Amino acid sequence: MTSPAPESSLAPAEALAQGRWIKWIGGASNHDLAALEDLAALASLAGAHCLDVAADAAVAAAVRRGIAWSREQGLTRDPWLMLSLSDGEDPHFRKAFFDPLECPPDCPRPCARVCPARAIPASGGVIDERCYGCGRCLVACPLGLIEERSQRLDGNAVQLLLQQVRPDAIEIHTSPGRGQAFRQRLKDITASGVVVQRISVSCGESNGLASHLWDLHSALEVTGWPWLWQLDGRPMSGDVGSGMAQAAVALVQRWRGRLPPGPLQLAGGTNADSRRRLNRAALEGSAPFGSVVGIAYGGSARKLLQPQLEQAERRGMPLRQCADLWPSALEALQRLWRLQNG
Ligand code: SF4
Numbered sequence: 001m002t003s004p005a006p007e008s009s010l011a012p013a014e015a016l017a018q019g020r021w022i023k024w025i026g027g028a029s030n031h032d033l034a035a036l037e038d039l040a041a042l043a044s045l046a047g048a049h050c051l052d053v054a055a056d057a058a059v060a061a062a063v064r065r066g067i068a069w070s071r072e073q074g075l076t077r078d079p080w081l082m083l084s085l086s087d088g089e090d091p092h093f094r095k096a097f098f099d100p101l102e103c104p105p106d107c108p109r110p111c112a113r114v115c116p117a118r119a120i121p122a123s124g125g126v127i128d129e130r131c132y133g134c135g136r137c138l139v140a141c142p143l144g145l146i147e148e149r150s151q152r153l154d155g156n157a158v159q160l161l162l163q164q165v166r167p168d169a170i171e172i173h174t175s176p177g178r179g180q181a182f183r184q185r186l187k188d189i190t191a192s193g194v195v196v197q198r199i200s201v202s203c204g205e206s207n208g209l210a211s212h213l214w215d216l217h218s219a220l221e222v223t224g225w226p227w228l229w230q231l232d233g234r235p236m237s238g239d240v241g242s243g244m245a246q247a248a249v250a251l252v253q254r255w256r257g258r259l260p261p262g263p264l265q266l267a268g269g270t271n272a273d274s275r276r277r278l279n280r281a282a283l284e285g286s287a288p289f290g291s292v293v294g295i296a297y298g299g300s301a302r303k304l305l306q307p308q309l310e311q312a313e314r315r316g317m318p319l320r321q322c323a324d325l326w327p328s329a330l331e332a333l334q335r336l337w338r339l340q341n342g
């Protein structure tokens with residue numbers, strides 16, 4: 001039997017206020033329901049305060065089943081369920097596609113080798129549910145056979161989905177030049193009638209980042225919803241290596257003094273080295289301005305649990321039913337999040 005992490009007693013809003021916020025990212029285009037249910041279950045039990053997933057009713061239902069499972073194991077409060085939206089074209093919201101019948105039979109299949117999600121099986125084509133749009137296969141195919149398809153929802157679909165799922169929080173991926181599109185997304189959310197605890201605004205490094213976020217800040221102030229700035233250091237990077245962690249931290253160092261007020265959270269390129277690098281740069285804290293109140297973990301968390309997920313798959317059962325694998329899975333996550341010593 002395992003115990004929930006001490007951090008898990010902190011409610012999400014408290015964790016943000018105290019600068020101890022941990023978000024788990026399932027992937028804005030990840031629809032692998034079985035894996036997401038397992039991962040959400042373990043991430044909740046390990047102490048995550050928020051589970052950020054694709055804007056999809058089936059995904060949200062799978063994640064909620066994962067949270068319910070962690071409750072049964074002793075978790076005393078729920079993490080927020082956050083749905084990821086976009087106000088324009090964005091690599092987080094796409095999937096790869098190709099017709100395997102067009103592939104030469106002797107192709108050594110570099111597309112499959114580079115796919116981190118095992119979404120390109122030997123039988124060919126892309127398993128849509130597993131693809132999260134990282135784009136590695138697009139450039140790996142020497143014949144250029146792989147296309148990307150946008151997964152963006154229109155305004156009506158957003159409203160219907162929000163009414164159906166009623167998430168606790170929403171993330172909007174944005175870029176400079178999309179102030180009007182961002183305001184339209186806020187109108188879609190308002191029109192749904194759903195009350196959210198937080199609007200997270202995710203933006204990577206680009207010219208005009210600060211002025212864009214100041215513009216969005218004025219739009220958010222009108223809504224009255226609390227917000228959170230997510231600086232996306234190295235989007236879709238797979239989050240591997242200390243260099244990625246450094247690049248994400250350096251992004252905060254370059255911009256934090258120029259950004260509008262509100263809590264800052266790091267994502268994109270975050271991994272086991274992120275906390276140490278934030279500490280060294282003296283960027284962590286709960287101050288309302290310019291401090292990093294938390295970190296979001298995507299690919300690095302997923303990679304850590306891959307051995308347990310594969311072992312459970314070999315047994316033909318969900319990880320949630322393999323109690324002997326939980327301790328190592330929880331320990332791995334909590335070490336990544338620095339909820340354990342060592
Ligand atoms: S490499 Fe990335 S974009 Fe291509 S199939 Fe795999 S997950 Fe999808």
Ligand code: SF4
Binds near residue numbers: 143
């Ligand atoms: S690399 Fe291109 S040609 Fe080769 S199997 Fe993949 S999609 Fe087909």
